[in-house]
Amino acid sequence: MTNVTLIPGDGIGPEVADAVMRIIDASGSNINWDIVNAGADVYTKTGELVPDEVYKSIETNKIALKGPITTPVGSGFRSINVMLRKKYDLYSNIRPVQTLPGLSTPFQDIDLVIFRENTEGLYIGIEAEKENGVMEAKKIITPKGSERIIRKAFEYAKSKNRKSVAVVHKANILKLADGLFLETGRKVAKEYPDITMKEVIVDNMCMQLVMNPLQYDVIVTMNLYGDILSDLCAGLVGGLGLVPGANIGNDLAIFEAVHGSAPDIAGQNKANPIALLRSGCMMLDYLNKDHEANRIRAAIGTVLDDGKVLTPDMGGTSSTTDLTNAIIDALIRTN
Ligand code: ATP
Numbered sequence: 001m002t003n004v005t006l007i008p009g010d011g012i013g014p015e016v017a018d019a020v021m022r023i024i025d026a027s028g029s030n031i032n033w034d035i036v037n038a039g040a041d042v043y044t045k046t047g048e049l050v051p052d053e054v055y056k057s058i059e060t061n062k063i064a065l066k067g068p069i070t071t072p073v074g075s076g077f078r079s080i081n082v083m084l085r086k087k088y089d090l091y092s093n094i095r096p097v098q099t100l101p102g103l104s105t106p107f108q109d110i111d112l113v114i115f116r117e118n119t120e121g122l123y124i125g126i127e128a129e130k131e132n133g134v135m136e137a138k139k140i141i142t143p144k145g146s147e148r149i150i151r152k153a154f155e156y157a158k159s160k161n162r163k164s165v166a167v168v169h170k171a172n173i174l175k176l177a178d179g180l181f182l183e184t185g186r187k188v189a190k191e192y193p194d195i196t197m198k199e200v201i202v203d204n205m206c207m208q209l210v211m212n213p214l215q216y217d218v219i220v221t222m223n224l225y226g227d228i229l230s231d232l233c234a235g236l237v238g239g240l241g242l243v244p245g246a247n248i249g250n251d252l253a254i255f256e257a258v259h260g261s262a263p264d265i266a267g268q269n270k271a272n273p274i275a276l277l278r279s280g281c282m283m284l285d286y287l288n289k290d291h292e293a294n295r296i297r298a299a300i301g302t303v304l305d306d307g308k309v310l311t312p313d314m315g316g317t318s319s320t321t322d323l324t325n326a327i328i329d330a331l332i333r334t335n
Contacts, residue, residue, distance in 0.1 A: 001032040002287055005057040005064035010039040011261025012271035013067025019273035019324040020065070020280045023299075026328045029284055029292040034061060038080060039069035040261075049075050050083075058088070064254045065283055067276060068261040078125045084254060085118045090247035091145065092152045093118040093226060094282075095258060097233040097243060100274075102304040103314060105238050107213055112233060113162075114219045115153040116226025118247055120145045123223040141177040141222065146184040153220035154192045165189070166198040168205050168221035168229065181222055206232060230258050241272025241313040244279035246286070255283040269319040272311040274300060277327070299330035 008017040021033055036057045038050040049071070058064050069080045077083055085093070093116040099108050126138040150167065157165050167185035171178040182199060189197035198216075200208065202225045208215065209229070213236055221229065234243040240259035247254045257275035265271055277296065284293035303309055309326040310316025318326075 001030050002063075002289075003032045003034055003061045004283070005054075005061045006033045006035045007039075007054065007064060007066040007069070008035070008037055009067030009261065010041050010070040011068060011263050011266040013039075013069070013261060015267075015269065015320050016257070016271050016273040016276045017065070017067045019320055020277045022324055023273075023277055023296060023327050023331070024280050024284070024292075026331050027284075027292040027296050029289050040072050043072055043075060049077060050080060058084075058252070058254070062252045063283065063287070065276070065280055066254050066256040068257065068259060070261045070263075081256070082123055082125070085247050088249055088252045088254070089119060090249040090252065090254060091117065091119045091148055092246075092248045094152075094156075094246045094248065095226075095230050095233070095243060096278075096282075097230075097237055099237050100242060100304050101301050102307045103238045105236065107236060110213050110233075110237055112213065112216050112219060113156065114221070114226060114230055114233060115149055115156070116230065117145060117149040117220075117222050118226075119223075121223030139174070139177050141180050143180065143184060146181045147188060150181075150185050150188045150220050153218050154188055154195060157195050157218045158192060162195070162217045164196040164198055164217045165192075166200050166205070166216050166219045168200050168202050168219060168225055170202050170225075172201060178222070185220070202229075205229065209233065209236065234258055239272075239313050240275065241311065242274050242278070244275055244277075244282055246279065246282045248286070253283070253286055255279040255286075269321055270312050271320050272313050273320055273324060295331060295334060296327070298334065299327045302330040302333075303327050 008014040034057050036054045038054045043049045071077050071079045095114040097112045099110045120140050122139045124140050128136045153165050169178040169182045171182040234240045243258040245258050281293040303326045309318045
């Protein structure tokens, strides 16, 4: 058995986490779930946002699957999600964006992977109130932080036979900060002569992605641009209910969906569990359980292709439970 920390989180988190545990268990992955929780619900009940047992569990297991966590205003934290990424130095945020079978989306055959720098940029949260009500927010870009995420993107491209890496920036305006990121991209790219480096300004990237996303392959960018491009790309392939994510450091990883806690649909049994499930598949890949991960991916494909059991975000009327059962049935049929 492999021990994995499971953090259900807030809003739709517990519903989708429960669905994902059922499906991963049905795949025979032999995961022993160590369930601990953090976030707004825990805060209301205990007055603690991240109980010690959460840190202990993550540090012991070194791998976690996490639902969305809401950070209540005034709790002393800006964002628990950001704090966890920073605390464990999970500098690579990896978000694969692919069109799935059976869904009606504006483009077919999208197959992008976004590498978002996860520990610096504007997310360091250094803000100050200056004179006359002027607000200042600092953006920090370091040589080390830039190089390690860009290198991860190129290494990934090399290992998966990808053709290009697009380095996304705004160096025409932020000449020093984004300029450093871009220069680092140029330097690292020289070590990978078989991979084309594309330099794309972030606003142009938004337009290019909605007009012709097939021209891109691997994308690497800074924290905030990565956040925005991830949601944009999620929209291209059917929405936030589908897109997975991984936060990976040198010896610890936390897998989570791109979406938030979706309070508008929480507790109604209609959230799409596929985003967290596909994050779970990335986790199984990381644990070298690719066979089980691929079986789950195939079962998702079968159910979507069939098109009969879809949650409302995918244009259907089925519940989270129905979709979960359908994926488990598809898994069992391929046994
Ligand atoms: P955050 O600020 O926490 O990142 P967000 O602003 O990105 O959150 P979400 O909570 O992700 O917002 O929700 C955005 C929209 O997408 C909402 O309408 C929500 O219902 C929908 N949504 C998000 N996740 C899912 C899901 N798993 N299934 C169905 N709909 C979802």
